Amino acid sequence: MKNSMHMPEELKEKLRSRWNEDWRKQLRKKLKVKERMALERTPMPENEPLERIKGFFEVNKGYTPEMAMAEARRCMDCANPTCVIGCPVAIDIPTFVKKIEMGDFLGAVKVIKETNALPAVCGRVCPQEDQCEGNCTYTRMGKRPVAIGNLERFVADYERAQGEVEVPEIKVKKNKKVAIIGAGPAGLTAAGELAMMGYDVTIFEALHKPGGVLMYGIPEFRLPKAILEKEIDYLKKLGVEIITDFVVGKTATIDDLKKQGYEAFFIGSGAGAPWFLGLPGEELNGVYSANEYLTRVNLMRAFEFPEFDTPIPRGKRVAVIGGGNTAMDAVRTAKRLGAEHAMIIYRRSRAEMPAREEEIKHAEEEGIEFHFLTNPKRFIGDENGWVKQMECVKMELGEPDASGRRRPIPIPGSEFLMDVDLVIVAVGTKPNPLIPQTTPGLKLAKWGEIEVDWETMGTSIPGVFAGGDIVRGGATVILAMGDGRRAAKAIDAYLSGK
Amino acid sequence: MYKIIFNRPIANKVKHMRVKAPFIAQKRKPGNFVILIPDEHGERIPLTIVDSNPEEGTIDLIYQEVGTSTYKLGLKKDGDDLYRIVGPLGKPTHIEKFGTVVAIGGGVGIAPLYPIAKGMKEAGNRIVTILGARSRNLLILEEEMRAISDDLRVWTDDGSYGKKGLVTHGLQELIDEGLKIDHVVAIGPTIMMKFVAKLTKEHNIPTIVSLNPIMVDGTGMCGACRVLVGGEIKFACVDGPEFDGHQVDYDNLILRLKAYREYERISLERFANFYPELRDYIFGGAK
Ligand SMILES: Cc1cc2nc3c(=O)[nH]c(=O)nc-3n(C[C@H](O)[C@H](O)[C@H](O)COP(=O)(O)OP(=O)(O)OC[C@H]3O[C@@H](n4cnc5c(N)ncnc54)[C@H](O)[C@@H]3O)c2cc1C
Ligand SMILES: Cc1cc2nc3c(=O)[nH]c(=O)nc-3n(C[C@H](O)[C@H](O)[C@H](O)COP(=O)(O)OP(=O)(O)OC[C@H]3O[C@@H](n4cnc5c(N)ncnc54)[C@H](O)[C@@H]3O)c2cc1C
Ligand code: SF4
Ligand code: SF4
Ligand code: FES
Numbered sequence: 049m050k051n052s053m054h055m056p057e058e059l060k061e062k063l064r065s066r067w068n069e070d071w072r073k074q075l076r077k078k079l080k081v082k083e084r085m086a087l088e089r090t091p092m093p094e095n096e097p098l099e100r101i102k103g104f105f106e107v108n109k110g111y112t113p114e115m116a117m118a119e120a121r122r123c124m125d126c127a128n129p130t131c132v133i134g135c136p137v138a139i140d141i142p143t144f145v146k147k148i149e150m151g152d153f154l155g156a157v158k159v160i161k162e163t164n165a166l167p168a169v170c171g172r173v174c175p176q177e178d179q180c181e182g183n184c185t186y187t188r189m190g191k192r193p194v195a196i197g198n199l200e201r202f203v204a205d206y207e208r209a210q211g212e213v214e215v216p217e218i219k220v221k222k223n224k225k226v227a228i229i230g231a232g233p234a235g236l237t238a239a240g241e242l243a244m245m246g247y248d249v250t251i252f253e254a255l256h257k258p259g260g261v262l263m264y265g266i267p268e269f270r271l272p273k274a275i276l277e278k279e280i281d282y283l284k285k286l287g288v289e290i291i292t293d294f295v296v297g298k299t300a301t302i303d304d305l306k307k308q309g310y311e312a313f314f315i316g317s318g319a320g321a322p323w324f325l326g327l328p329g330e331e332l333n334g335v336y337s338a339n340e341y342l343t344r345v346n347l348m349r350a351f352e353f354p355e356f357d358t359p360i361p362r363g364k365r366v367a368v369i370g371g372g373n374t375a376m377d378a379v380r381t382a383k384r385l386g387a388e389h390a391m392i393i394y395r396r397s398r399a400e401m402p403a404r405e406e407e408i409k410h411a412e413e414e415g416i417e418f419h420f421l422t423n424p425k426r427f428i429g430d431e432n433g434w435v436k437q438m439e440c441v442k443m444e445l446g447e448p449d450a451s452g453r454r455r456p457i458p459i460p461g462s463e464f465l466m467d468v469d470l471v472i473v474a475v476g477t478k479p480n481p482l483i484p485q486t487t488p489g490l491k492l493a494k495w496g497e498i499e500v501d502w503e504t505m506g507t508s509i510p511g512v513f514a515g516g517d518i519v520r521g522g523a524t525v526i527l528a529m530g531d532g533r534r535a536a537k538a539i540d541a542y543l544s545g546k
Numbered sequence: 547m548y549k550i551i552f553n554r555p556i557a558n559k560v561k562h563m564r565v566k567a568p569f570i571a572q573k574r575k576p577g578n579f580v581i582l583i584p585d586e587h588g589e590r591i592p593l594t595i596v597d598s599n600p601e602e603g604t605i606d607l608i609y610q611e612v613g614t615s616t617y618k619l620g621l622k623k624d625g626d627d628l629y630r631i632v633g634p635l636g637k638p639t640h641i642e643k644f645g646t647v648v649a650i651g652g653g654v655g656i657a658p659l660y661p662i663a664k665g666m667k668e669a670g671n672r673i674v675t676i677l678g679a680r681s682r683n684l685l686i687l688e689e690e691m692r693a694i695s696d697d698l699r700v701w702t703d704d705g706s707y708g709k710k711g712l713v714t715h716g717l718q719e720l721i722d723e724g725l726k727i728d729h730v731v732a733i734g735p736t737i738m739m740k741f742v743a744k745l746t747k748e749h750n751i752p753t754i755v756s757l758n759p760i761m762v763d764g765t766g767m768c769g770a771c772r773v774l775v776g777g778e779i780k781f782a783c784v785d786g787p788e789f790d791g792h793q794v795d796y797d798n799l800i801l802r803l804k805a806y807r808e809y810e811r812i813s814l815e816r817f818a819n820f821y822p823e824l825r826d827y828i829f830g831g832a833k
Contacts, residue, residue, distance in 0.1 A: 254632065254763070254765050255763065256583060256590075256629075256630045256632070292630070293630050293631060293632035294569070294632070295632060295633075295635070295765055298573070298633065298634060298635060298765075299569045299570065299573060299632070299633070299634070300569060300573065320765075320766070320767040321766050321767060322767070322768065322769050324769065324772075324779060326779075330779065331772060331773075331774050331779065331795075331798050331802070333801060333802060333804075333805040334805075336769075337768060337769040339767055339768045339769065340762060340768035340769055340770045343762055343763065343767070343768050344762065348589065348590070348762070349587075353809065353813070354809075354812055354813050354816045355587065356587045356588075357587055357588050357589040357614050357615060357813055358589045358590075358762075359806050359809030359810075359813070361805075361809075432801065432804070433798070433801030433802070433804075434805075480765065480766050480767065481766075481784075482765065482766065482784070
């Protein structure tokens with residue numbers, strides 16, 4: 049269940065009956081499969097690389113209704129829609145895509161929202177190539193998949209542009225209080241689901257704004273904060289209360305909250321604690337964790353300094369260490385803050401980079417310099433304690449390791465110096481120990497992740513559930529949301545059984 | 547949401563603010579701090595919780611005006627709101643009965659020292675206090691500290707009050723007097739803590755210092771606050787802010803505190819342009 053790749057009977061049944069509806073049959077007849085297959089994938093309109101690196105506005109401009117309908121026509125409405133298996137929240141993809149083909153955009157959003165409360169976010173940040181699109185029949189045939197992410201984004205944006213987003217009526221009030229810890233995608237999803245079931249839901253968030261990584265980590269040029277705020281407003285309309293500036297474990301513990309009448313808990317506190325490399329010179333000024341760098345820029349709006357009070361140095365030669373989404377976000381941010389050389393230092397090769405394909409492509413277009421098979425060894429500072437150079441070593445790839453990726457091995461004697469004035473370490477994060485330390489009896493796994501039963505997301509403490517990065521140790525937005533959903537169901541079962 | 551009960555000067559450029567923050571007031575222990583944001587464009591800055599009143603739901607902060615954020619705080623009027631405040635953060639002080647505890651506070655460091663010394667006193671320790679300030683008009687909390695100290699001595703750089711000299715002279719004086727010191731708590735400018743720790747190390751006296759690196763989130767998420775302790779990287783906001791004074795790399799902390807000097811200057815200059823009437827107060831006669 050960690051990454052559900054099978055299709056439950058119930059879901060199969062739903063897909064099948066919708067597939068058999070009259071309008072679907074008619075629509076399938078309108079174009080032959082061959083004709084659909086002959087259509088080219090509709091490209092996403094983008095702002096020009098040289099323009100976009102001057103600011104923080106969004107790179108992708110989004111489809112027009114015509115583009116969306118053209119792309120939707122490519123979908124063959126497969127009898128066995130493997131795309132759905134690739135989506136961690138099992139969105140009924142063919143139904144929503146076919147509604148787009150019909151021009152029923154609001155109908156399409158409704159279908160998506162059956163299982164995904166944040167479509168404008170997911171359409172933008174899901175690694176579609178590994179998930180829905182990676183499992184599309186087209187991909188299996190060696191062709192370019194239906195642009196499911198672009199379509200999802202389109203209908204969500206369309207709905208928002210219409211003005212009032214429809215809020216479902218909540219029929220029964222359960223009069224039971226549930227506490228959600230952390231306002232990242234896992235917590236927000238669990239909160240939304242539980243609110244719709246009629247529970248009184250309160251989210252406690254440590255920072256001064258909700259959203260988790262979506263707020264403090266992923267930059268404006270990939271996910272405009274105004275969109276995120278709209279999606280969060282939707283939850284508030286569902287009746288979810290969000291209390292910011294509240295660190296569970298510090299401001300109050302889970303036990304304290306129990307005394308205040310909360311009967312069930314969902315921990316979605318993420319994996320926010322940064323790893324450093326443990327290399328000499330890491331304490332120098334000008335060496336940042338990606339978390340600090342991105343938090344200053346995104347959450348604290350340092351890119352608008354001195355309009356906003358939080359500063360961020362604008363390096364000319366910026367080295368970002370790592371190859372994931374975080375590294376791409378940091379290096380592209382540095383470019384936008386005026387770096388002449390914005391560099392990725394990655395110890396494996398391009399093929400092993402874990403970042404989303406689209407981010408790598410955008411980074412390449414924007415003139416990011418990639419130093420593959422390279423690893424830092426130490427950082428060297430000037431007389432003011434500011435980093436000025438980095439010693440690196442070249443690497444070669446050996447046998448695959450436990451993760452299946454080929455293990456990088458340093459090449460002896462290949463050390464060289466690189467001039468830098470800013471270093472951003474983006475080599476991953478681990479769970480923050482604050483909650484485990486203050487919640488006696490919570491069972492943990494190897495790196496401090498909370499141990500759960502993957503069916504229910506229940507922890508070792510009855511009534512306490514967890515999901516997202518705090519149990520997975522750094523995964524994706526949609527997996528976190530999927531966990532939130534499953535946990536909400538289990539919380540409902542737990543509280544109803546009481 | 548976070549109502550300011552009062553905000554008033556207690557020494558030159560040092561102010562005492564009482565804020566309504568019921569959750570924090572309930573939970574805080576000596577050694578804890580908060581992170582606050584003065585206004586919507588503001589920075590997140592850490593300040594120690596000097597005292598609290600759980601019944602009233604209030605906490606007390608004492609801060610020195612040194613840059614944009616603290617000058618912004620200084621402008622707040624009684625009844626105004628603070629944009630944000632979160633806490634209590636950091637590990638509380640380890641308090642036990644050590645015997646004789648020497649509490650050393652320099653400048654505005656006396657503010658965070660006060661709750662710790664008070665906690666130590668309540669745990670049955672004998673408290674000998676050394677307070678240091680550049681000058682008489684910069685000395686804070688003397689009466690409060692005196693009330694919980696068995697012995698209190700003041701040292702000023704310019705000799706305008708108490709004895710003339712640094713707190714390290716005060717500590718040397720106690721050692722010379724043959725006082726048996728079981729534990730030292732020293733809080734003040736980094737350079738002061740460095741020299742206090744140097745002296746206590748020579749005399750093998752266990753010493754705790756409270757570090758004040760630049761912070762952002764205050765919950766262990768960013769690493770801005772990292773300090774070198776015993777050669778290892780520690781996050782002051784979650785592993786500290788108090789550490790074994792003999793293990794801290796003070797020189798690195800001093801360098802890290804300078805990281806944003808140029809930005810701080812630009813920011814303060816801009817702030818002063820908005821409040822021309824404060825220019826003299828900010829840039830003139832600080833002493
Ligand atoms: C820079 C960056 C880029 C990324 N890009 C992508 C991408 O393109 N696509 C993708 O799918 N994934 C991406 N990811 C990964 C994805 O963001 C995470 O997997 C996802 O956000 C995890 O969600 P979550 O809800 O578990 O936790 P988080 O998003 O980390 O949210 C946790 C929240 O809990 C709060 N919190 C923590 N402790 C406490 C406490 N004690 N009390 C109260 N609140 C607390 C935190 O402040 C935070 O707001 C990226 C990650 C980063 C860092
Ligand atoms: C755990 C902790 C507790 C603290 N408690 C108190 C307190 O009770 N009272 C109090 O007055 N201050 C306290 N500080 C220091 C306080 O946070 C800073 O003075 C404040 O952030 C300065 O912000 P600013 O924008 O006004 O000045 P800035 O413009 O940021 O800085 C102006 C000047 O102050 C120096 N400075 C900046 N940050 C710090 C810092 N963290 N520590 C020391 N000097 C700094 C700069 O080097 C610069 O010279 C504490 C710091 C920490 C980490
Ligand atoms: S939520 Fe993500 S994986 Fe699922 S369909 Fe949408 S983009 Fe694809
Ligand atoms: S697998 Fe691809 S073509 Fe088939 S239904 Fe899904 S999106 Fe359409
Ligand atoms: S202030 Fe961010 S980790 Fe300590």
